[in-house]
Amino acid sequence: MARDVPVRSQSAQSTDPLPNLVTIVGRGVPASYEIAVDGDLEMVGQDPAADATVVTDQVAEGTIDVGVRRFRFSGRMANVHLVDWNGVPAPDSPHTPTVHVTYDASTR
Template structure:
């Protein structure tokens, strides 16, 4: 995903598969949830399944949920 500001991992224990280099984060989420905090607007999200089939053509893509304007959590994520 790409943003028009800055982006960083939001998890207290960041996943090893994510590579964050402002203004982009990329990687693999096999199970669970990865959180990212970013400033600005989301400019691009590109999702593919394990076969490389992009959303929305793939029925195997999980839900992506984006909250704008959320304050920092007490645990720092």
């Protein structure tokens, strides 16, 4: 299904180079995630090496059981892939992390 391009007023546009935010929330069970964007991507407030998170220019992948992982990005979310500790993908498993995407997060 095609999505419409969001319409934003000039006053709502941000000058932040990474204005969008994706938050991954663990559900208390080990799970894996992979997110991809069509712009630039960086992890927020954490050391990717310490969290065993692989972050490239446009893709991040890692594991989570509790807590949150946050990433700032430009462009749009291209893909999200979530699996629980048994390899069962979302939405078939209630144990996969939840993902929240906020566009223009810097204006809020």
